[in-house]
Amino acid sequence: MTLQSLTILGLLLLSLIALFGGVFLLAQSWRRSRSARILDQLIEQQERAAKPADDAAPLHWRERLIAACSSWLETPLGRQLVAEDDRQLLDQCGVNDNQGKTLFFIARLTLGALLPVLLWLLAPVSSSAMLLAIAFCGLAAGYMSPKWFMLKVAAARRRKVAEELPLFIDLLRLLQGVGLSIDQSLHVVQNEFFNALPILSKELEIASRQYMNGRTREQSLKRFSSVFDNQELHATARLIVQVAQYGGAVQEPLKQFGERIRESRKLYLKEKVGKLTVKMTSVMVLTLLPSLLIITGGSGFLAIIRALSKIGG
Numbered sequence: 529m530t531l532q533s534l535t536i537l538g539l540l541l542l543s544l545i546a547l548f549g550g551v552f553l554l555a556q557s558w559r560r561s562r563s564a565r566i567l568d569q570l571i572e573q574q575e576r577a578a579k580p581a582d583d584a585a586p587l588h589w590r591e592r593l594i595a596a597c598s599s600w601l602e603t604p605l606g607r608q609l610v611a612e613d614d615r616q617l618l619d620q621c622g623v624n625d626n627q628g629k630t631l632f633f634i635a636r637l638t639l640g641a642l643l644p645v646l647l648w649l650l651a652p653v654s655s656s657a658m659l660l661a662i663a664f665c666g667l668a669a670g671y672m673s674p675k676w677f678m679l680k681v682a683a684a685r686r687r688k689v690a691e692e693l694p695l696f697i698d699l700l701r702l703l704q705g706v707g708l709s710i711d712q713s714l715h716v717v718q719n720e721f722f723n724a725l726p727i728l729s730k731e732l733e734i735a736s737r738q739y740m741n742g743r744t745r746e747q748s749l750k751r752f753s754s755v756f757d758n759q760e761l762h763a764t765a766r767l768i769v770q771v772a773q774y775g776g777a778v779q780e781p782l783k784q785f786g787e788r789i790r791e792s793r794k795l796y797l798k799e800k801v802g803k804l805t806v807k808m809t810s811v812m813v814l815t816l817l818p819s820l821l822i823i824t825g826g827s828g829f830l831a832i833i834r835a836l837s838k839i840g841g
Contacts, residue, residue, distance in 0.1 A: 597633060598626035609633065614675065619755045620682035622730060632674055639670030685727060689756050692725045694789050697764060699725075701782035710772045731755070745772045760789050 600606050610633055618624035618632060644666030653659045699721060703713035717725065718732040731752045739748035746769045753765030763785070771778050 594627050594630045597630040601629055601633060606633075609636075616755070617675065617678050617682055619751070620685055621678055622685065622727070632678070635674040636671050639673050640667050641670070643667070643670035643673075686756050686758065689727050689758060689761065690793070692728050693758070693760055693764070694786055694793070696725055696728050697782055697786040697789065700768075701779050701786065704782070705779050710768060714768070745769050760785075760792075 601610050618628050644663045647662045647666045718729050722729045735748045735752045749765040753762040
């Protein structure tokens with residue numbers, strides 16, 4: 529065999545090895561995702577089975593509609609219409625349950641159907657191209673309007689979580705300092721400080737319910753650490769997991785961590801104030817400067833105008 533043939537054969541072997549390796553990694557990833565889905569389904573079944581017998585009463589038509597829509601949204605087509613980023617957005621808004629997903633989907637369908645009709649009634653249509661443009665714009669705006677609204681709600685909740693995090697860390701440090709375990713500390717924060725930490729206490733309640741249904745501490749805090757895309761919250765969840773697994777004194781690390789978050793928040797507020805000062809400069813020039821010129825130089829201008837008029841006369 530020539531050197532060229534050996535080279536081609538080696539490249540083919542490397543390609544086959546890379547192909548088999550990729551197939552193996554994809555198969556592992558698929559098995560992990562399938563195991564996670566099965567675990568979620570089993571946990572949901574346990575939660576439904578643990579509900580009181582009163583829930584077995586005949587369902588209202590709204591409940592039947594929500595159940596049917598939520599089941600259909602788990603199909604491949606439903607997951608395309610309400611994609612993963614939409615579900616992540618609903619998680620950030622705190623409404624990623626069957627009712628929330630159903631209302632989000634129905635709002636998209638309703639607005640996507642009504643807005644083209646409304647635009648067609650309001651706007652004069654002179655050609656088929658104009659009608660097609662109105663239908664496309666109305667459908668796109670109606671379909672995306674619920675997501676735009678949810679984006680604003682999610683941004684407000686992310687800001688609220690960033691404001692709640694320093695207090696949450698201080699409460700954990702205080703409760704750990706008086707001798708409570710990490711489970712007891714989270715339980716106290718979840719139940720006793722709901723008014724002070726409305727969003728984080730709700731997320732802790734979800735994590736606690738998942739932990740009681742069989743998930744590990746790390747699995748139950750996965751949503752808590754990743755749903756709001758906050759690095760400080762992710763670091764806090766990782767610290768809670770480490771303390772739950774290995775124990776140890778965490779008062780001093782929590783104190784330093786809280787101080788670091790407050791310093792970063794101060795820097796963010798200083799940056800925001802600096803940007804606001806620059807924006808207010810143009811507003812002051814457009815609004816205050818003309819009135820200031822009128823007040824300070826108005827009498828002088830009037831005297832000059834009168835003098836010139838007398839000279840002209």
